[in-house]
Amino acid sequence: MGAPEAAASARPSARERILETAYELFSRHGTRAVGVDRIIAECGIAKMTLYRNFPSKDDLILAFLEERDARWTRAWLQVEAEAHGETPGRQLLGIFDTFETWFARDDFEGCSFINVMLEVVEAEHPVRVATVGYLEAIRDFVRGLAEEAGIADADGFARQWHILMKGSIVAAGEGDVHAAARARDLGRLLLAHHGVEA
Amino acid sequence: MGAPEAAASARPSARERILETAYELFSRHGTRAVGVDRIIAECGIAKMTLYRNFPSKDDLILAFLEERDARWTRAWLQVEAEAHGETPGRQLLGIFDTFETWFARDDFEGCSFINVMLEVVEAEHPVRVATVGYLEAIRDFVRGLAEEAGIADADGFARQWHILMKGSIVAAGEGDVHAAARARDLGRLLLAHHGVEA
DNA sequence: ATCAGACGAGACAGACCGGTACCATTGCGC
DNA sequence: GCGCAATGGTACCGGTCTGTCTCGTCTGAT
Numbered sequence A, B: 001m002g003a004p005e006a007a008a009s010a011r012p013s014a015r016e017r018i019l020e021t022a023y024e025l026f027s028r029h030g031t032r033a034v035g036v037d038r039i040i041a042e043c044g045i046a047k048m049t050l051y052r053n054f055p056s057k058d059d060l061i062l063a064f065l066e067e068r069d070a071r072w073t074r075a076w077l078q079v080e081a082e083a084h085g086e087t088p089g090r091q092l093l094g095i096f097d098t099f100e101t102w103f104a105r106d107d108f109e110g111c112s113f114i115n116v117m118l119e120v121v122e123a124e125h126p127v128r129v130a131t132v133g134y135l136e137a138i139r140d141f142v143r144g145l146a147e148e149a150g151i152a153d154a155d156g157f158a159r160q161w162h163i164l165m166k167g168s169i170v171a172a173g174e175g176d177v178h179a180a181a182r183a184r185d186l187g188r189l190l191l192a193h194h195g196v197e198a
Numbered sequence C: 001a002t003c004a005g006a007c008g009a010g011a012c013a014g015a016c017c018g019g020t021a022c023c024a025t026t027g028c029g030c
Numbered sequence D: 001g002c003g004c005a006a007t008g009g010t011a012c013c014g015g016t017c018t019g020t021c022t023c024g025t026c027t028g029a030t
Helices: A014-029 A036-042 A047-053 A057-083 A088-104 A112-119 A126-148 A154-174 A179-193 B014-029 B036-042 B047-053 B057-083 B088-104 B112-119 B126-148 B154-174 B179-193
Strands: none
Touching (some): A014 A036, A014 A057, A057 A112, A057 A126, A088 A179, A112 B154, A154 B112, A179 B154, B014 B036, B014 B057, B057 B112, B057 B126, B088 B126, B088 B154, B088 B179, B112 B126, B154 B179
């Protein structure tokens, strides 16, 4: 019904191309450093086409964050982590196994949710609110595994685990390529403290 | 000899006033969100006076980072942490006791070194290089306490401890006011693992 | 008293930003 | 074939950014 835009066509729609380009540029260089002019130049699209699909740059940023959640959090991190073990304890540690290869990439870009959250300083700004929500979604995944592992205070555990994740990502941004292993060792201590075998 | 600018005069020099204003604005709103026009307006100074004391905005940012190191890292964090206990183990935990009151402030501004590091995306940019250096200085303080505590791999320990610090700061930025206590609990586990009493 | 240099105020330049207006072209439904 | 909406291209607008320049004033050393 309505717009037969997709229909598994060969050429992606304009909106998809814009979002794809914005994803690459925003995740790699930040949302403030990349202007709309660069986006339209990089994907050969008219400015009006961008503004017809996204009423403002902030709306494009919000769409980018949603896409980051879909690709990075759900399709990559969660899948990779769960593939690193059978038990919830091993899957939790699998997060840092996944981080290890991520941190080693020469085009390591960091966590876009953290980056954008610290870029936008106004607490009530919708973009900032969105980043906090997507960070919470990551924590929800961790909490689910904690519950599977039978940890009593799963929320508190998830927040501690997330501190390890975020701290290691920032450390990797500084240049510590072994940050994932350091966080994983801390994670093992926390799991052992909760009596979870891993 | 030469310029008798200071001499414990009542009125601070222009350079001091600029740096003071830049410190407030940069630490609270970031370096990209604050323009030089706002700085000169806020401290009632001529633009040329700013550019005579600091050749460029980047130079002012570098001076701000140096001041942040002097005030935040050395005069505040290190002093407060060491005041929270006698033994190196308790002083390490004192970092998170200090963070606890810091995170509770309604004008909590986060770690300027992390904020600026993630603002500046070019790896070789002198401002980014400076932030990495000042973060390393924080780690040096932690490593010193670790050595006092007799921990074998003091550098590795300091890097793990710093992951807890940075992770809790980001979590506090998200809004978790108990982030310090969560990191402190993880720190206790790590200290116990190294046989350090606290 | 005089003079040099720092200073406050503000205009200005050149670049870039997000966002709008207009126009020629394309591609699809009818 | 026709018509219409979406598109690419481009000029443009108002605002803001860093950085330069000018001008008049003040202050402090000689």
